[in-house]
Amino acid sequence: MKLVYFAWVRERIGVPEEERDLPDSVHMVADLIEWLIGHGENYAYAFENAQAIRVAIDRQHVPHDAPIGNAKEIAFFPPMTGG
């Protein structure tokens, strides 16, 4: 699974993207966030206010209870500030 990060989520985690093999226990986006938080202080820092983090699966916005299914790419980023 390709994970990509943007803006301060990217800065806090320390890499723009990575490949991860997800365990069977990760079914939905919230599970994935919880699992990532267990991988180090950088992840815990990036997701310290997990509710505020926006998520896209295969380049479409999804809520945290969305199933991961056969996603190719999951993105995590702060609320958007374009425009």
Added chain:
Amino acid sequence: MARVIVQRDGFDIAAEIARMAAESGSDVGAIVTFTGLCRAEKGALAALELEHYPGMAEAEMERIAHEAEGRWPIDALTIVHRYGKIVPGEGIVLVLVASAHRAAAFEAAEFLMDYLKTHAPFWKKEHRADGQDGAWVEAHARDDVALGRWQS
């Protein structure tokens, strides 16, 4: 068909209006444009650095444009959004909507901006004029409030 562009370079507002007027047919009576500019914040800001999610930015802008086309009788629609370093006074985003009458064009342009602000994957980081580390611009609750009126 919406024209959706994500680019590093600046945009030419007059050229975009002329292009739209030429291509959108003789029943267009109104072209509304909105231009979002980089503010100097009273001299505190040297530049904004805009990060985006390549691929999703375009896809989301297409989805927002399609939604607008379903709500209003739009003859032509253009959205240009820049990324990279942008200095005060330069344009960041440009929205143009052509319609037979102005009401639909004004409303659709506002709708597009409200959705772009909250849904298009772009993030602004400040470069401060005093050389200190700039912060990421925080999203405003008022942008979500503005969005709410289209969702009732």
